[in-house]
Amino acid sequence: MDVDNLKQANPLGLEPKREKSGSDTFRKYNYQYHWAFCRILDEHECGNDFALFIEEHEDVTIANSLDVTKTTFELNQVKETSKKHTVHSLTSVSKGESQSLIEKLAKSCCDKSYSQKISKVNFVSTGGYSFNTHKKGYSFEVIDSGELNAEEVKKVEDAISKIIGAADFLPKLAFVIPYLPERGFDLVVEGKISSLISKIAPGLKYDANSIYECVIRDLNRKGENSFDYKNWNDALKRKAITSAQLSDVIGQHISRKPDENIVSEMIQILNDEYSLNSLSRRKIVNGFNRYYTKKISSRELIVKEVSSDIIRCIEKLAEKHSNANDLESAVKAELNEKTLSFFQTQEDITGAFLYELLEGVEI
Incomplete structure (x- = not known):
């Protein structure tokens, strides 16, 4: 007998779920990957060389050159949250934690063999921030540590005072509010691909969905790879999305016949x-x-x-x-x-x- 499912109740939806954290956790990690995707599209639009690593010392690490002798690194800790951070919340140790958010970020950067190659350290939060500069009426997408007032700087310095090599951390620190929305970010990224190709190569036929699928799968694969690689070329191949790789993927999914x-x-x-x-x-x-x-x-x-x-x-x-x-x-x-x-x-x-x-x- 045929059943009209449009009129039938979902048996699994008649009781509230006992556990919802799994979906929330997946969305948070998925957001990080899509934010990373947006970053490489921005770099590609500017014509920059890059290598982007997921889960490599920080959530998202970006090298600005494929030449290991020339490259510097930008480290990004990405938080998908509704919480608006203050300097107090960033520097305080939450219940059940052993260190503050700023301490965790600093320990990824300080007293490491690659510390001198770090150019920027970003704390990226969808919830935004409430700093002294906001009380003055300013609204910045990127807030450098130099925008903090003396009291806020003192709190950050106190939070990282016991970390070796922390003196170089604060000048590199910035707080970023991402433009990628918390919901529907996959559609936004796909739209950004279309916008990018239309801008850099108008008149081309392209398949934005296929480009999206190829790159996001590769990001997921490489993010799941937990191995360490001492050789730079091995790391680029197995852990990174590079400017050359992204360019190849885009090239494979666009078409326009020569004259x-x-x-x-x-x-x-x-x-x-x-x-x-x-x-x-x-x-x-x-x-x-x-x-x-x-x-x-x-x-x-x-x-x-x-x-x-x-x-x-x-x-x-x-x-x-x-x-x-x-x-x-x-x-x-x-x-x-x-x-x-x-x-x-x-x-x-x-x-x-x-x-x-x-x-x-x-x-």
């Missing part, structure tokens, strides 16, 4: 000036398309550097060669190592060379 005239000219050059079988020719066309997508969608500095290097070499050598095949051989010999290592195959280099020859330079 038909350029594609036709490329095919003509391959047919007339390169001795290739059909498989090799297809690989070059695929490399051309991948490079084209990178050029129009990526914010990575490396893409701009690679493009500039190829164009430089073409302009320098073009007059000495009568066909594209010979010119490419000369250009490849002139390219720097960083450019060559950017490409996975020789066909990818050829595709990029042909793109810049047809689109990037005037000969």
Whole structure:
């Protein structure tokens, strides 16, 4: 017999749940991951290199370079809460706790081998703050420790006074009110992806939902990974979302065909000036398309550097060669190592060379 479920009561909803903390805990952790997602979208929009780590000494840790010799770190403790924090609540030890919120944050940063590489320490709270500056009528998204009055500074200093190396902590400390809402944050992040692509590459077709799903799954996977990695490259691969990885994901889920005239000219050059079988020719066309997508969608500095290097070499050598095949051989010999290592195959280099020859330079 068919049952109209729209008219039926939920047997599990007739009694209040004994335990609701599980859902609240999941939402709090889920919020942290989505806040982290927003941060990397902001970094990507600015064209910055980054590596974002979840649950690595703090809730969210952001490196501002993929070069370990140059990078500095921003540590973020993220709280999804309705409580409006005061300096007193941040520096007092709550019942059942052994240390205050500020002490916990300071201990992540002070007297560590990486302490000198820390550029910023943020306490991020959805509940906001009630400091002296708010009593004066100001409402800031980011409140640096320098905005605190003398009494508030004294309370923070007293709270961390027993922590070794705490002298450098206070100047790096800031309090942040996130713009990401406490509810429906997944939809906000997906909308932010759409807004980002529309801004950096207008006219592209894209799949914001697929980009969202790929990145949030990767964030969850890497957040669950509790192993330590002494090697920087291993840490980037297994624990971080990097600028390069995000750029690749976005590139895989957007599409816009190159100008038909350029594609036709490329095919003509391959047919007339390169001795290739059909498989090799297809690989070059695929490399051309991948490079084209990178050029129009990526914010990575490396893409701009690679493009500039190829164009430089073409302009320098073009007059000495009568066909594209010979010119490419000369250009490849002139390219720097960083450019060559950017490409996975020789066909990818050829595709990029042909793109810049047809689109990037005037000969």
